[in-house]
Amino acid sequence: MVKLVLMHKADSIYEDEPEVVYDFPRSYLKSVQEAVGDWVIYYEPVKAGPRGYFAVARLDRVIPKPGTEGRFLALIAPHSYLEFDQFVPRLWQGEPLEQALRNADGSPRSGGSVQLAVRRLPEADFNRIVSLGLPADLEDREAHRYDPHRTEAAEDMQPFERPVLERLTRRPYREVAFRRRVREAYGYRCAMSGLQLRNGGGRPEVQAAHIRPVEHGGSDAVRNGLALSATLHWMFDRGLLSVAEDMQTILVSRNKVPGDVVARLLSPDCKLHRPADPRSHPSAANLRWHRENVFGQGAPDGPAPWG
Known part of the structure; x- marks a missing residue:
């Protein structure tokens, strides 16, 4: 299995419904099949909007798209889709979050893999992007979000960081x-x-x-x-x-x-x-x-x- 980044545009010709299904052409079939059972991150390209990386989900299975030659549907596993609490920008501290999109000096690459709608994602990149979008301390943040008596000492406490x-x-x-x-x-x-x-x-x-x-x-x-x-x-x-x-x-x-x-x-x-x-x-x-x-x-x- 392998983790992926899936590009999604709301006005695309592909009939995506991110929490349910991802519509894609045959050229990406092998990569998506290899990711079945594993997790993917949704990404909104620059020209489509400001969200960047915006959600995570797990792929359940892949089927041919009924009535459409050369197109396939990746079905999302029930209960797996989750939008990020904070949308994650394309660049973090000036560098792409995906290794494949960085030059040796850390600067963003252009063309090539940047244009791919389906990209393989190393485990470390996946963990980093998800942790930026869904922080480990999210439950604690919410529990004390409106607590006027929360002390600085409590804010400095490090929560147990679950995988x-x-x-x-x-x-x-x-x-x-x-x-x-x-x-x-x-x-x-x-x-x-x-x-x-x-x-x-x-x-x-x-x-x-x-x-x-x-x-x-x-x-x-x-x-x-x-x-x-x-x-x-x-x-x-x-x-x-x-x-x-x-x-x-x-x-x-x-x-x-x-x-x-x-x-x-x-x-x-x-x-x-x-x-x-x-x-x-x-x-x-x-x-x-x-x-x-x-x-x-x-x-x-x-x-x-x-x-």
Whole structure:
């Protein structure tokens, strides 16, 4: 097995959906087949946008692209895709992070391997890029992010640094990374009420909800998340709320939710407040799954939070 960098452009002719599938031509087939079962890092080229290295995932298998001669699909292993907490720039301290893109003096190479959409990635380069994008102390940073009493001594303490692959597969770490990215994408604003509330210490009163739960095949991609207040999160998870096919209209299970509750909790126009970046908008496939499998499915368990 071998690790790879996969180039991704949102407006490409290739039909990539990073958390699900990577579309590529036959010229890269051997390299991608060698990487099956191993991890890849997604990279956005300079002309496509500012993100640089932006996510990591594990390849599950490769299949021919149905109906398209000479094209193949690399299927992403379920639950493996994870966006970086901080996008990693192409150059670090003036030098490329990939050995293959550096000249002997450390300066960036031009042409050749720089243009490849699929590049082999040495283990050391992989570990360095992931650690820059998903720091070892991410859980500690989040736990003390809004702690006004955190002391300098505590900040100087070095956390136990888990191996990179252990961090990528640990559920608590992934939950923190998902929560941070989703809330940031929505500007710490509830997608259904439109409210941006913070407590006295500055902590945002908004949660990150999975549209399609991980235990039901959902990913930790921002496109599988909604920033919601605690009450609306509870309602969404129990099928009292969903989002229509137009990707904007909020659906309400009217026979289970009183009208005055709807008026108090949702935006007046009952429209979803989506992220400013279209690449972070909720996935149509995930919203469809929620409508078909959760919305309106039976009575919610436990007492309603609105009393």
